[in-house]
Structures are given as C-alpha cells and as structure tokens.
Amino acid sequence: MNDDSIRVLTLLDELEELINSSSKMPFSEKGIIDVEMAQKIIEDIRMNLPRDIQQANWVSREKDRILNDAKGEYNKVIMSAKDQAEYLVNNDVIKKEAQKRADALLSEAENHANYMKLRTYEYIDKLLYDMQNDISSVGTSYIQPMNDYFSEMLSNINVKVNQNRQEMKSLAERVQITEVPAETEE
Numbered sequence: 001m002n003d004d005s006i007r008v009l010t011l012l013d014e015l016e017e018l019i020n021s022s023s024k025m026p027f028s029e030k031g032i033i034d035v036e037m038a039q040k041i042i043e044d045i046r047m048n049l050p051r052d053i054q055q056a057n058w059v060s061r062e063k064d065r066i067l068n069d070a071k072g073e074y075n076k077v078i079m080s081a082k083d084q085a086e087y088l089v090n091n092d093v094i095k096k097e098a099q100k101r102a103d104a105l106l107s108e109a110e111n112h113a114n115y116m117k118l119r120t121y122e123y124i125d126k127l128l129y130d131m132q133n134d135i136s137s138v139g140t141s142y143i144q145p146m147n148d149y150f151s152e153m154l155s156n157i158n159v160k161v162n163q164n165r166q167e168m169k170s171l172a173e174r175v176q177i178t179e180v181p182a183e184t185e186e
Contacts, residue, residue, distance in 0.1 A: 077109040
C-alpha cells in the first residue's frame, strides 16, 4: 500500500473520529460536527485519491505508447523487407531467396509485435489487479463499517421517531376520550 492510500485511510479515520466525538443534540441521536473540519478532511481525501486514478491513466497511456512503438517497429521492418525484396527482384533466384527472407522477417516482426502486446497486457493486468485489491481493502476495512454504522444510526433514529409518533397518537386519543363526555353533557 502506498503513502497516498495510507493518507486516505488516515483521513477517513479522522472523519470517523470527528463524527464519533460530535456533541449530541438534546432528545435526539443527531450530532453536531465542525463543518469546516469535515470539509477540510473531505477535501484532503479528494486531493489524495486522484493519484491512484492518475496511475491508472498513466498505465493506459503507457500501454498505447508501447503498442504504437511496436507498430512502428513492425512497419519499419516491413518497409525494410519490401525495399530489400524490390532490390533483389531483378534475378529469379535472388527473387525467391528475397521472398523467403521477406516472409521470415514479416513472421519475426509479427511474432515480436504479438510478444510486445502480450507483455503489455500482462503488465497492465498486474497493475490493475494490485489497484483493485487496494480499493477492495479500503472498502472492506473502512467504507463498509462506516456504512453499517450510519445504517444502524438511521434505523435507531427511525425507531425513536416512530415511538414518539405512537406516544403522540396515544396522547391525542386520551384527549379525544376526555373531550367526548364534555360535549355530550351540553
């Protein structure tokens, strides 16, 4: 795990600590946090995340560059083979030998281009695999526990609000019961 990933994890810990240490509002589970501090932590997270994204972009650009280099090399070999073949076309025996040689060079260039592509794909796959593992680790270690905490907190708030509603309904029913006999006496 690189320094940027460790920095993001540290910032997520700070944000979680800010939330956990927040003052609670009376008669509620809602907390009061320092908005400026929370925004600064989120801003720091954003500044540190793009490095992984930039690395993925670099990998993509590097893949394209390597493929273009391989194509350029392939084209140079082909052009060289064609030029040499045209030069040797004057003689039938030389022409046959030149054709064999051109075919061998073409095959070698194609094999080399395919080898370069395969190595590039393997390299990119390894980088993406490592990045995928890092992202998964962050999600499992930090994001999912925070999500679970927020879900539980919202569920508790909902239960309390529902209890308050039921209590208000009960009080309203009692008021209605006490008002009904007073209306019938008139």
